[in-house]
Each structure stands twice: as C-alpha cells, then as structure tokens.
Amino acid sequence: MTANVLSASPSAAWRAHMDTALLVAALVGAWQLLHFAVGGDALPSPLAASRRLVHLLADPDFAANAAETARAFGYALLISWIGGLGLGVLLGAHRLTGDVFEPMLVTLYAIPKITLYPVILLLFGLGISAKIAFGALHGIIPVVLFTMTAVRNIHPVHLKSARALHLTPAATALHVILPATLPEVFSGFRIGFALTLLGTLIGEMFASQRGIGYLLVHAMQNNEPEIIVALALLLVAFATIASSLLLALDRRLRHAA
Amino acid sequence: MAPPGLPRPVAEPGTAVTGGPGQCAVRLAGVTRIYPGAGLHPPVQALGPLDLELRQGEFFAVVGPSGCGKSTLLDVLAGLSRPTSGTVEFEGRPVTDRVPEGVGVVFQEDASFHWLTVRDNAAFGLRRQGVPEREIAERVDHAIAFMGLKAFATAYPAQLSGGMRQRLCIARTLVLRPRLLLLDEPFGALDQQTRLLMGDEVLRLWRETGATVLLITHALDEAAMLADRVGVMSARPGRFIDVVTTGWPRERDSTIVARPEFGQVTARLWSNLRAESMKAMSTTA
Structure with missing residues (x-):
C-alpha cells in the first residue's frame, strides 16, 4: 500500500x-x-497479422460476429457479477450455508468446465443462451468465493465501531460494510471478467454458428493462420486493456472507497 | 493530596461502588450478564451482580484477572450488549440496545477504517451526523492536532504505527465530544514506553474535555497512574472486590510513577488481585 x-x-x-x-x-x-x-x-509475422486484423475490422460480417460475442459476453458478465455478488453475500453472511457450499464451489472451480458443456447444450440448446450460461458458469465462481471471503473477513470491531458511532444499519451497510468489502469483491469481479470471456469464447468454439470463437474454429478448419493469429491478437489486446483498467481501478479502491 | 492507605483486607465480592459526592454520570444496579449455553456447553455467567456509580468528570479504571468480564462490563455500559438482569443508566436515562448520545467508545483492537485517510477517519462520525463541513474541519483539525497526528492527516492507517492508529481511534471518538468516554484496553497492544506517553495524552484529554472516563485495563500501573479510583474485579463472574482511591491531583502526568505512594497503590491493587488471578488461571488452564 x-x-x-x-x-x-x-x-x-x-x-x-x-x-x-x-x-x-x-x-x-x-x-x-x-x-x-x-x-x-505456422506463424504469420506481426505485420501480416496486423494487416489481416485491419481488413477483418472493416468487414461487416466480422462486425456481426463480434457483436454476437459482445452480447453473449455482456449478459454472461452481468450474471457472473450480480449473481456472484448476491450469492457471495448470502454465503458470507450465513456461516453454515457458506460452510456447506464452499467445498462444492471450490471443486466446481477446479474441474475443467468443458466437460459440462454437453449438459449445458442439452439444457440451453444451440443458441446464444448456451454461450451465456457457459460464460457465466466460468465467471460466477470466483466472484462468489471472493465476495464470501470479503464478507466473512469484515473485522467485528468495525461493526462494533459503527454502533459506537451511532450508525443506523443502512448507514453501516453503506459506509462500513461496502467499503470494507469492495476491494476484495472487485478483485473477484476482475478474475470473473477474464474467466467469463474465456467461457464465452469456448462456448462459441463448439456447437455455434456465430461469434469470434466460431470464426476462430472456422479459420482452423480452413487452415487460415493469418486469421487465427489476427483474432488472437484482437482478443489479447481486448483482454489486456480491460484487465489493466480493472486492475488500476482495483488498486485505487484499496486506498479510497 | 491524601496518600492512599496501605493494603487492606480484600472486601467481600459484590462490593457496591458508589461515587460519593458529585453528580452521578453512570449508575449500574444489580447488573448481571449470562451468556446462554449452546449444545453441551452450560450457560456462563460473565458478570455480576454488580453495582457501580461514576461521578461526572471522574476518571475510573477497572482492573481484573483475564476473562473476568471487564470487556463485558464495558459493552453493557455502552449499550452494545444488554444485561441479563439489572439496570444501566447514563445521566439518569436507561441505556438499552443502543449506544447513547454523548457516549464514546475506544476499543482494544485497531478499529480505524483502513479505506479512509486519517482526516476522513476522524471526521467519520461527524459526517454521518450531518454536521456542516466547516465545523467538521475545525473539530477534526483540533482533534488530530491534539492527538499529534497533524503531519499524517492525509496518510492511511496502514502507514501509521500501532500507537498512532490507536490515537486516531481516540481522535475519531473525541470529535464527537463525548461526555462519557469508555476505553477498552486501548493501549493493550503497545509497548510500555508508548503506553506511558499515551497515558499522558489521555490525562490531558480528560482534563480538557471534562468527560467522565472509564478505562478497562489489565495493567495495574496504568490504572494506578491514570485513575481517581480503581475498581478491582474478581475472577469470573466479575464483581468489584475493592475500590482504591488514588488521591492524585487533577493536574498529573506519568511522572507520578516515581512517587512512593504510586508503589503503595499498585501494591494494594496487586494484593487484591493476586488470589483472583490465580483463581482465573486455574479455571482457564
């Protein structure tokens, strides 16, 4: 600090x-x-890949696929963050429920979730819903675990101080519990963001006809290394920039909330 | 100044502690606190029954063996915990489930909010009360200067030493201008030298504010140095077994430890406490 x-x-x-x-x-x-x-x-040069990327970005067909991925990712992220926050607060505040569910969540976090994809497809079909569900499945667990830990780790003396300083329960939630847990919760959001993106893309790579993940698999099947590398470059740039912004925000939150 | 008497026989447990002349700030009557049992564990009586009266503007210290219910007494007094039986009054009004206006509490643990700067920590209580910002600035400036934190106004608690963080917690309570200040072993985690100096600051604060102070401590010398009267508690369930009037003048500081009477006060406290501490050790060992 x-x-x-x-x-x-x-x-x-x-x-x-x-x-x-x-x-x-x-x-x-x-x-x-x-x-x-x-x-x-095997590996196109940085210049060739960049040229290809510029062409791709100008292509309306690519824009439609990117919009599909953005939509699926957006919904999956919302579910991961909001659902994860709600579940995390519940499991953190209620000790017994947390103790029961924590090992299950940790196990689910550890298993390769691709093995569950056939089940997801059976439940949600071949459309965007399956991609959203698969993305959210990846992202929600770290958000739950981080939020749960944050709620559990609130110092009892902070809550006691809030009472000693005559705060109402609502003011305690807003001015003590929220800022005390925010940095941890946000770290969960940051990891949840990266994993949701991973889940959404994997979801698109199998059993999908649209999206950036689908384009990647399509390029692999047609042996178009320039497209593969150009798409990888785009995804790396997006993930790095987004992650850096979230990390910068994360660091700021650790000072002032 | 009347020198304190030599060690005298321990009073019967359950000694009523009356404040003597002067207006009564705090009154506890027949207070007990019993923690309900859970599963195979039987209920535990942590406190009482005890009676206590504090005069307005008095500095009262409570010493007792570990686990005797000192902190429970403070929680009950502050309205943070409800007594199982008996009544608690602050300025004539009953204390129930909330901390009354005019009561400030400083805890043993570091309670500073790590996400706020020193200045914002100190201003925290006033902001929640909706005090105008200009007045907040004045009161916070005074409090942080008083506690020697002026140079650290924009620092975060993580950048401060343990003693400074505790001073910050005192400043945060001080700005609310409490008429009763409850200190729960606030210097427990500090080294001896820092504790002596912090004692000086608390005495200065006590004189300037005119507040009634109740200090919970396990350090006999700290109690003997700071307080007008020291209540000695028995092993669990905590009751007062003696009250020692130190007889120090209001204008005093840590140099008082060099006086021969200081040794007498400490010796009397220890003679009362020794048997109780052994009792407490044998039940917890």
Missing part, C-alpha cells in the same frame, strides 16, 4: 508506461523471431 502511494508521482507513472512499451516491443520482437524460425504457414 505504502509503495503504491509513493509511486504515484508523475515520473514513476512515466516509467511504468515505458516499462509496458518495452515489454510489448520485446514480445513483438520474440514473435517476429519465432516467425522467422517456423515460417509463415
């Missing part, structure tokens, strides 16, 4: 940006070298 406060000066921020730029440059360099080593048929 102290280190973060001290590093908030402009020069430190500039250095952090420089570090990021250097890391990206090193990764692109390594990619280029690997391209030279294995050839364009």
Whole structure:
C-alpha cells in the first residue's frame, strides 16, 4: 500500500508506461523471431497479422460476429457479477450455508468446465443462451468465493465501531460494510471478467454458428493462420486493456472507497 | 493530596461502588450478564451482580484477572450488549440496545477504517451526523492536532504505527465530544514506553474535555497512574472486590510513577488481585 502511494508521482507513472512499451516491443520482437524460425504457414509475422486484423475490422460480417460475442459476453458478465455478488453475500453472511457450499464451489472451480458443456447444450440448446450460461458458469465462481471471503473477513470491531458511532444499519451497510468489502469483491469481479470471456469464447468454439470463437474454429478448419493469429491478437489486446483498467481501478479502491 | 492507605483486607465480592459526592454520570444496579449455553456447553455467567456509580468528570479504571468480564462490563455500559438482569443508566436515562448520545467508545483492537485517510477517519462520525463541513474541519483539525497526528492527516492507517492508529481511534471518538468516554484496553497492544506517553495524552484529554472516563485495563500501573479510583474485579463472574482511591491531583502526568505512594497503590491493587488471578488461571488452564 505504502509503495503504491509513493509511486504515484508523475515520473514513476512515466516509467511504468515505458516499462509496458518495452515489454510489448520485446514480445513483438520474440514473435517476429519465432516467425522467422517456423515460417509463415505456422506463424504469420506481426505485420501480416496486423494487416489481416485491419481488413477483418472493416468487414461487416466480422462486425456481426463480434457483436454476437459482445452480447453473449455482456449478459454472461452481468450474471457472473450480480449473481456472484448476491450469492457471495448470502454465503458470507450465513456461516453454515457458506460452510456447506464452499467445498462444492471450490471443486466446481477446479474441474475443467468443458466437460459440462454437453449438459449445458442439452439444457440451453444451440443458441446464444448456451454461450451465456457457459460464460457465466466460468465467471460466477470466483466472484462468489471472493465476495464470501470479503464478507466473512469484515473485522467485528468495525461493526462494533459503527454502533459506537451511532450508525443506523443502512448507514453501516453503506459506509462500513461496502467499503470494507469492495476491494476484495472487485478483485473477484476482475478474475470473473477474464474467466467469463474465456467461457464465452469456448462456448462459441463448439456447437455455434456465430461469434469470434466460431470464426476462430472456422479459420482452423480452413487452415487460415493469418486469421487465427489476427483474432488472437484482437482478443489479447481486448483482454489486456480491460484487465489493466480493472486492475488500476482495483488498486485505487484499496486506498479510497 | 491524601496518600492512599496501605493494603487492606480484600472486601467481600459484590462490593457496591458508589461515587460519593458529585453528580452521578453512570449508575449500574444489580447488573448481571449470562451468556446462554449452546449444545453441551452450560450457560456462563460473565458478570455480576454488580453495582457501580461514576461521578461526572471522574476518571475510573477497572482492573481484573483475564476473562473476568471487564470487556463485558464495558459493552453493557455502552449499550452494545444488554444485561441479563439489572439496570444501566447514563445521566439518569436507561441505556438499552443502543449506544447513547454523548457516549464514546475506544476499543482494544485497531478499529480505524483502513479505506479512509486519517482526516476522513476522524471526521467519520461527524459526517454521518450531518454536521456542516466547516465545523467538521475545525473539530477534526483540533482533534488530530491534539492527538499529534497533524503531519499524517492525509496518510492511511496502514502507514501509521500501532500507537498512532490507536490515537486516531481516540481522535475519531473525541470529535464527537463525548461526555462519557469508555476505553477498552486501548493501549493493550503497545509497548510500555508508548503506553506511558499515551497515558499522558489521555490525562490531558480528560482534563480538557471534562468527560467522565472509564478505562478497562489489565495493567495495574496504568490504572494506578491514570485513575481517581480503581475498581478491582474478581475472577469470573466479575464483581468489584475493592475500590482504591488514588488521591492524585487533577493536574498529573506519568511522572507520578516515581512517587512512593504510586508503589503503595499498585501494591494494594496487586494484593487484591493476586488470589483472583490465580483463581482465573486455574479455571482457564
């Protein structure tokens, strides 16, 4: 915490940006070298992949597929975050319920969820619902676990202090419980975000006719490495930017809420 | 200043502690606290029956063996816990399930809100009461300067030492201008030197605010140094077995520990407590 406060000066921020730029440059360099080593048929060069990505982005068909993925991901994320928050608060506040469900959730978190996909397809059919359900299944568990832990870890003395400072139950929830749990809950949201994206894309890769996941599988079947790498680049860029924003927000929340 | 008497025989458990002359701020009558049993565990009587009267502006300390119900006494007094029987009054009004206006509590554990700066922590109670920001600023400035935290106004609790965090909690209570200040072993986790200095600050605070102070502590020297009167509690269920009037002048500080009378007060407290502490050890060992 102290280190973060001290590093908030402009020069430190500039250095952090420089570090990021250097890391990206090193990764692109390594990619280029690997391209030279294995050839364009296995791994297209960064330039070729970028060109292909620009073409893809201008393609209306691609836009329709991206919109489908965005819709499925958006709904799955909402379910993960809101559902996970509600369940987490319930399991955290009620000790016995939490003790009963925690091992089940941890087990579910650990098993490869792709093995459950046939069940999901049977339940939800081949449309967008199955993708949403599969995305939410991936994302909701970390949100539940983080929220549950956050609620359980509220210091009893904070709740006692709220009473000693004459706070009403509503004011205690808003001004003590919420800020005390927010950083942990938000960390759950951040991990839930990444896993929901993973789940949604995997859902699209199997038994789907639309979406970025479907485009990826289609390109694999037609042996179009430039499209595969261009899509991977797009997904990596999206996930990295979103994750960095959430991480920055996460760090801020740990100071002030 | 009247020197305290030499150690005298322990009073019968259940000694009523009356405040003597002066207006009564707090009155406990026949208070008990019994924790209900669960499963195979029988109910536990943690407290009483006990009677206690505190005069307005008095500094009263409570010492007792571990687990004798000191903190339970404070919870009951503060309205954080309901007595099983008996009555609790603050300024003539009964204390029920809520902390009365005019009562401030500082706990043993670090209760600072880690997501707020020192300044926002100190202002917390006032903001919730809807006090105008200008008045909040004035009162918070005064409180954090008084507790020696002015240079750390924008720091977060994680950047402070344990003693500073405890001073912050005192400041947070102080801004509400409590007429009764309940301190539950606030220096329990601090080293001896810091505790002596914190004692000086609490004495200064007590003199400036004119508040009635009840300090729960396990440190005999702390009780002897700070209080006008020290109530000695028995092993569980906690009852007063003696009340020692220290006889210190109102203008005092930690240098009082060098006086020969200080040794006499501490010795009397210990002579009362020794048997009770052994009793408490044998039941918890």
